[in-house]
Amino acid sequence: MANIRDIAKMANVSVTTVSRVLNNHPYVSEEKREAVLQVIKEQNYQQNIHAVHLSRGKSNLVGVVVPFAKHPYFGLLLEGIANEAIEHDYHLVLIQTNYDEKKEQEALEMLKYKQIDALIICSRISAWKVVEEYASFGDIIVCENASDRKKVQSVYVDHYEGFYQALQYLYEKGHQRIGYCIGRQSGSNSYFRAKAYQDFLHEKQLPFDESFVFYENYYLEDGQKVVNQLSYLDLPPTSLLVTSDVVAAGILTACQDKGIHVPENLAIVGFDNQPIAKMMKITTFEIPIVEMGRKLFSQVKKESPIKHKELDITLVERETV
Amino acid sequence: MANIRDIAKMANVSVTTVSRVLNNHPYVSEEKREAVLQVIKEQNYQQNIHAVHLSRGKSNLVGVVVPFAKHPYFGLLLEGIANEAIEHDYHLVLIQTNYDEKKEQEALEMLKYKQIDALIICSRISAWKVVEEYASFGDIIVCENASDRKKVQSVYVDHYEGFYQALQYLYEKGHQRIGYCIGRQSGSNSYFRAKAYQDFLHEKQLPFDESFVFYENYYLEDGQKVVNQLSYLDLPPTSLLVTSDVVAAGILTACQDKGIHVPENLAIVGFDNQPIAKMMKITTFEIPIVEMGRKLFSQVKKESPIKHKELDITLVERETV
DNA sequence: GTTGGTTGAGAAACGCGTTCCAGTGCAAGT
DNA sequence: ACTTGCACTGGAACGCGTTTCTCAACCAAC
Incomplete structure (x- = not known):
């Protein structure tokens, strides 16, 4: 296959001129431009993308770190990121970590040796110190509140505030025994x-019961598990904050199976406002995930000094409270 | 930052030797190897990945074309592909097409100019003729029955067979008016x-009613739409084949809202056996999506002559038939 | 003592596009 | 008439690792 020098020769111009035509630089006369274009067409010439990358020292590739691609939250985020990337002529390198710190490390290394120009970390594992060491090699954008960090950028939702609001909401509805799944x-x-949970309990002088907190809930199936655990409690919570609508949906379904009435016996508040929340009429706090994805990508290579961007959460009242 | 020549000088060896150390080639004495390693460590040396790619003419990057990242089917597929890719030291370039043929074309172009070494097309848009033109530039693997194609590889389930079986199943359960959503x-x-649908109707001498076929159903929300359309029919189908469990779940929920009893008034058969199908007790034909993803990736750079691989579908009977 | 295989190592070629810098030619401004 | 300065062109340097050739050294076998 012909290279740029061959093309230059055939078109009777310099390599530089061919390069300029290729990159739409000005200062090429119309005749030469056309001559070059003609030869390129004839030869079916393609730039060697690796040479371009080597020469430019960048690749128009942005890494995206997610723990699991199959989780709807990250699916939605990816959708937003991907759509914005398309519009900026970037491609995405998907790095699935399964929450393995090594994988995240690898992604950071890719940034270091410039395989990718920037890195979007949708869910961080490594310590700040580690991540920030890599910030000098390219933009790092995280999806969490990092407004006190100088070296990275972020787009996020205020989860403290959101959680607090949700607790307040349930409290006003008469709930005193509020648990949460995360x-x-x-x-x-x-x-x-x-932190919001603790602060809230403290403010309302409510006792902390560690059996009211459920960890490792990601998927629909995990809802079942929560409802099971609930049934072992002498004095179970009367309401539950669930940090993902899919888990909330799982809980709701499990409740229906067990004859636990929602919201009478158990009130449920989800987060995200995913399609399933609408479908199952789950009261939820909407997080604009797709938009967040788009904004995450927009931070890449942006000149603007706004390094941290907060998006709003809004309550969507439906039938589970 | 130091390059390979600097390292060579500092270690008092040739560039070749450094390269051999880097790539674990034989024919380097232990002393020299250690000397090189020592300098590399001291200098915190990193290969320039673009130079490596240029030199090798490949990038260890595989493109993955999906229409939408947010769809659970593709999320699951991606999960499988990503996990397999990790194990083979490959990275994935995500190309989201939104079913825009141009985007798919771009992905094929990336293969042509070798930005990616292989391309996995999870859902194809372009004509075979177009796709096959690019097969000479790198492996192309599709997720559909392409067993009669010489130039591409494939991993798939037999949707003809699956659909036929599902129809047979409903027929045996006494259904004669069977519709489907796709x-x-x-x-x-x-x-x-x-085709399976037409063949089945023909075999059983059943009439074809075009109002029994529902297109453009991808998400949970689309189930609502289907149930709405159903209510306008004088003689609606008694059963529905739904090519995605999430849509089936949407239909089921919409039925519950409308007081349509499932399966008495309407039997529903889903496909995929996604978590939501289990949760909502939807009878479904299981497609091993994650495994399919893994297998799709495994086809990349494989020596074996097995270019086409079929996976099995299995019926999971639950409560919607 | 000669032939031959094996191991170790380096020079040079190769892959290829971008960009800095120098320079020419022509037009507008003083 | 003379100076600026913009438009255009191309040579050469630069980015950097891999791989092919070639050759030397060394040991073993004949």
Whole structure:
């Protein structure tokens, strides 16, 4: 296959001119431009993309770190990121970590040796210190409140505030025994929610019962597990905050099977406002996930000094409270 | 940052030797190997990945074409592909097409100019003729029955057979008016299912009613739409084959809202056996999606002559028939 | 002592596009 | 008439690792 030098020769111009035609640089006369274009067409010439990357020192590739591609939350996020990437002529390198820190590390390494120009971390595992070491190699954008971090950018929802609001909402509906279900126990979003929970209990002078907190809930199936655990409690919570609508849906279904009436026996508040929440009429706090995905990508290579962007959560009242 | 030549100088060896150390080639004495390793460590040296790609003419990147990342079917497929890719030290470039043929074309172009070494097309749009033109540039693997195609590889389930079996199953349960819901109207999987449907009607001497076929059903929300349309029919089907469990779940929920009893008034058979099918006790034909994803990736760069691989579908009887 | 295989190592070629810099030619401005 | 300065062109340097050739050294077998 012909390379740029061959094309230059055949078109009787310099390599530089061919490059300029290729990249739509100005300062090429119309005749030469057409001559070059003609030869390119004849030869069915293609730039060697690796040479372009080597030369430019960048690749128009952005890494996206997700724990699982199959989880609807990350599916939605990916959708938003992908759609925005298309519009900016970037491609996405998908890095699925399964919450394995090594995989995240690898992604950071890819940033270091410039296989990717930027990295979007949808759910972080490594410590801030580690992540920030890599910030000098390219933009790092996280999907969590990192407004106090100088080196990375972020797009997020205020989970502290959201959780607090949700607790307040249930409290006003008369609930005093409020539990919650969450995904992983560590992680910054979980931290903020736990904090909001503790602060709320403290403010309302409510006791903390550790059996009211359920960890490792990600999927529909996990709802069943929660309802099971609930049945072992002497004094179960009267309401549950569930940090993913799919889990909330699982809980709701399990309740229906067990004859637990929702919301009479158990009130449920979901998060995300995913399609399933609408379908099953789950009261939920809407998180604009797809939009968040788009915004996450928009942070890539942006000049603007706004490094941190917060999106709003809104309550969607339906029938589970 | 130091390059391979700098390292060579510092270690008092040739560039070749450094390269050999880097790539674990034989013919490097232990002393030199260690000297090189030492310098590499000291200098915190990193290969320039673009130079490696340029030199090798490949990138260890595999493209994955999906219409939407947010659809659970593709989420599951992606999960399988991603997990297999990790094990083979490949990375994935996600190309979301939104069923826009241009995007798919772009993906094929990426294969042509070798930005990616292989391409997995999870749902094809372009004509075979177009796709096959690109087969010479790298492996192309599709997720549909392409057993009669020489140039591409495939991993698939027999949708003709699956659909036929499902129809047979409903027929044996006493249903004569069987409708079906499907995603896009074109597409090879849809073609095989439509064919199975026609063949079945013909065999059983049943009339074809075009109002029994519902197109463009992808998500939970679409189930509502189907049930609405159903209510306008004078003589609606007594049973429905639904090519995605999420849509089946949507239909089931909409039926519950409308007081349509399932399975008495309407029997529903889903496909995929996704978590939601289990949760909502939907009778469904299981498609091993995650495994299919893994197998799709396994076809990449495989020596074996097995270019086409069929996976089995199995009936999971639950409560919607 | 000669032939031959094996191991170790380096020079040079190869893959290829971008960009800096120098320079020419022509037109507008003073 | 003379200076600016813009439009256009191309040579050469740069980014960097892999791989092929070639050759030397060394040991073993004949």
